[in-house]
Amino acid sequence: MAGEIPKIPQATSKRLPLYYRFLQNFANAGKKRVSSSELSEAMKIDAATIRRDFSHFGALGRKGYGYDVNYLVNFFRRTLDQDEETDVALIGVGSLGNAFLKYNFQKNHNTRIVIAFDPKAPKDGKTLNGIPVFPPSRLEEKIQELGINLVILTVPSRAAQEVTDRLVAIDVKGILNFTPVRLDVPEWMRVHTIDLSVELQTLIYFIKNDVKDSQLE
Template sequence: MSEETSKIPQATSKRLPLYYRFLQNFANAGKKRVSSSELSEAMKIDAATIRRDFSHFGALGRKGYGYDVQYLVDFFRQTLDQDEETDVALIGVGSLGNAFLKYNFQKNHNTRIVVAFDPKAPLDGKSISGIPVYHPDKIEEKIKELGVEVVILTVPSRVAQEITDRLVAIGLKGILNFTPVRLAVPDWLRVLTIDLSVELQSLIYFIKNDVKDSQI
């Protein structure tokens, strides 16, 4: 993203792929224009939040007309760099890792897992769901060879930081962390941690406390 886009609030940034997906659905259905209330109805996000998110990018719509669907699709495609292919590595092929390999971002043709690593794999590799899987001893070699800059981390907690240190050493740019470990990384490396147990606890809290605005 550009320097200007990098100033967008984090909560807004997390919603951008959702806007892109739903706007694509509208475009595929032949819809030419859409209002914030229609987007709100489809996405279950407050219309005021949508208008506020869009306002960070300037005048994306017109009063009394709404938003041009194809224009927004093109705008968010460019904003999210969807015209550029992103190759991703997966480290850890347990139950969750296997699910990632089988799914492999089927609805997003610009993102794909191209290599995976697991201690049970041989050094010379094997294939799972059509993706080569190597022993972790090959991490540095294969990631450099394939030019991968983003990794999905689904390893046991006890080795998460050790693997991360190796990734830092080769200049990786981003980690999608599915371990509960708060990884220590330099400022230039982006980490997004998804702790499923925390997300579940948050959902239970929302339910028990009747929190309505939980779509963040």
Template sequence: MREETPKIPQATSKRLPLYYRFLQNIANSGKKRVSSSELSEVMKIDAATIRRDFSHFGALGRKGYGYDVHYLVDFFRKTLDEDAETDVALIGVGSLGNAFLKYNFQKNHNTRIVVAFDPKASIDGTEMSGIPAFHPDTLQEKIKELKIEHVILTVPSRIAQDVTDQLVQAGVKGILNFAPVRLSVPETVRVHTIDLSVELQTLIYFIKNDVKQSHL
């Protein structure tokens, strides 16, 4: 009988890249082993949360010893599939999209923006920050041609759903959405929406709430 892979909570999954990044830094410092309390101190995440997150993947450490740093780095690299290169398309090269192009992700891991789409680009292609960019009229054709499955969406809200429909038809499996609108997609497509205004409001709320709590 086939053993089912345990379902990892979404909150834990979101923290995995953070664990990988901090553990890489710890490994680069020459440290051989680390405890959950030490990780908690540098990451500002409760030690109990770290131990609970790690427990979803089995016995990653030993009581009284802690965690082997190089083993964890290797484990999370494989878990996050960091050995495989992932090509990403950027849809919309406005202020935010242009910032993504200039940053690009390959500097930090194996995810890279390889193509962009924007109305300012030509049908035949225009170079933007060293990345080939094309007019949206070529969107589906190019996405299929390049076998792109992951995109970053930074378009105005009014056209976000129409663009998403085209991406779904082109075979895209994952969308990182920066348009402040809820997108409708099939169950086979995953959307992560980052609304910067909501994130800022949340930050302000927590800061004000922390101040109130400190005066109680």
């Protein structure tokens, strides 16, 4: 993140991109200021949680006035480094990988998949949805050539750790892991795992037990 950012809770960190997106929507609608209650209504997040999240960054608003929308948009843009483009590599072009290539972060012009890898691709590569796709044998060469630090992993489970070890060896900084494997990585590498079956089971549990988001804070 750009500048000196205070250490904040992980739950708050995960909400920052959501704040940025909704504040952009308010700005695009011509809204000049917004209250925590209005944000709460739009985002379906408790207003007290929003105020607590914002308090980690100092005085972002004024009592009786609320928050200046354009100021917050610029603040979160800087905080999230949205002025810098982030190139991403996709490893694994199965059903989920293909969906990523078709979507390719259309609503976020600062993040884009610029290369993909799949065993079915010819050595010289091919193009899918405008993205070059190469075989895994060229992974190290291409990722280092493009200076990529972030990878989306959608490979079969049996290949996940092996591919990860190769990414560690070339100092890739982060992996968005869509395999159910808990990857073994060094402390300096960041891994966010999204296991869709676990997320679904968690949702079912919350519904059956009437667990509210506010209870998870």
